[in-house]
Amino acid sequence: MQIFMRRFADVLAEFLAGFEAGMRAAFGPAALGLMLLLALPLAATAQAPAADAPVRFGILPLGGAFESRSDWDPLLAELSRAIGRPVSVLSVNSYEALEQAIQRNEVDMAFLSGKMALDAVTQRRMKVVAQVVRHDGLPGYRALLLSRKTPPMHSLKHLLDQPERWRLARGEKQSVSGFIVPQLQFFLPNHIAMETRFQSEIVGTHQTNALAVANNEADVATNNSADFERFRQRFPAEAERLQVLWESELIPHAQIVVRREYPAELRTRVQAFLVAYGRAKGPRGDAERVVLKSLHDLAGFVAADNSSLQPAAKLAYQLAKQNAVTAQWVNDAARQARLQRIESVYAEQAGVLKDLTP
Template sequence: MFKSRWIQGVLLGIMAMLVVVACTPTTTQNSNNSPEVASLTRLTFGVGPYFPIPNENRKQFEPLFNALAEQVNLPAEVTVADDWIGISEALRSRTLDVAWLGPWGYMLARHNDPSLQAIATVKYKDKPTYYSVLMARADAPFNTLEEAIAQSQQGTKLRLSLADVGSTSGWLVPQAEFKRRNLDPKVVFDYNEGASHAAQAIAVLSNQVDIASDYDRNLDVLTDEGKIDKSKLKIIWQSEPLPNDPIVVRGDFPETIRTQLQEALVNLPPEQAKTLLPKNYTGFITSDGSNYASIEQAGLLVGKLK
């Protein structure tokens, strides 16, 4: 009898232990003692208007954001903005956790909120840099910016279109170039600003403007999509290499998850980059924001940063 009761006691003890183990929550990848991490139920991502159509923007960038969210066991929520400043403001206001920003948008946002942190810079054709350009029709009677300025000053003003004021290549860098030349483009040219990048080359080719700003990556996209014939354009000015777009996290973003996202970006294999990123984007390099110093200097030069 005693032996039977002893066996029953042992069995009950083992069953109790199994119940305790089964009811103990398992540790997930994003579990942490930090209350900031524990409070996250999703990751909110944002991206600016890189492609002419919002749905195309979503199609091109959502795969990367979903993959990043999976790395930390959280669902992704993706916002596609229709202007460059809007996406940086959303990040600054904590509406977004992570954003793919233009360099100038990053500088503007960080100027108002130094807690924003760049964690990576994208590579385009294996380089972390790109170029701002001024373009004209291939048959234009000038070949350089110097010639265009001279022609516009001596006769009928040439029509110049710069892009959205939140654009690095379409507004900031050309404005800084004119500032370095001690010229006011509003005086020298028949001047307009605020156009989308998608409209710039088309405006030149359709003779709506004589000169327009853009960036080399966008001309590649428009050419690949059959929207322009690049052979009918010529570049009359090109900037020095500019740092490519940063991936930026909001202030007070949990350090654990920030590190995980940065490692996932920097270690993205080339073959996976082909499936997760738009055409010709080949991966990322680590960034702490210091590689955007030239953008900050341009902002100071044109008087938009103090």
């Protein structure tokens, strides 16, 4: 049966590809969009995961790909035993690579931060089951801007007076603390677009960006309070050369998401395992807490649903609106059309985030 379903999925994919080309030629994109929308339930059914197939877990790249995978391996081995299914790991080097894997339906469960989790839930048929908790007890973390302590650029005034003079190290555009929040809460309010105003830029992980500033390969870097704390432990000499220039408002912690195609019973078991992990007393609980500490000093997980992504949706909405207001347009009608589309997308997201089932 499993082989049949896989072959059926292949045949369906070939059919839809040919169907798309024919419909586009015959009726144009509008009719094509409607017909493909009607075909989506069938495609989703064909791609439902087989009962004995591995659950493919995607890891947000916070350090290196190997480092992220080795940190998660012990927890995922326990998860596999708890749900009675094999769990395989997809660890990548960039947000974009993980996003593309999710789009290709190569990920069934994932550890994602705000914007990526939001897209997975609103566009890629996933559901939130848990949210991480840190030892500091705060409901989130803060985006940071880092610089060296020594001249020439070592204050916000130096940064704002001549942004074109400095080299920037930032996160990918999907990164909440590496791009979205610094852009929204600091750079755009000061009439600076991160992508265009600096002398040069490096796009990398929080660790590589902090190292770039410490080693004088960049002058300012985006980061966050959780990752910078970890950086201080792993690279104390380099961290000593750095200072925090700016910090944001609190950003909600990352989520664990699972594909909707999985039975609700399995999603509930995943949620129960995560919530219980690290809470037991005795040697087992001690071992689990060591694993959690290696995962960016986590204290554990709490049960969550799609509504936990409402702050991420609001951040994405605010950034899109700010960009639309400040961008150059051929006329005001074009700007208003873009703003109306932003409002429409935000309303659609709000509707999806009202689904609070596990």
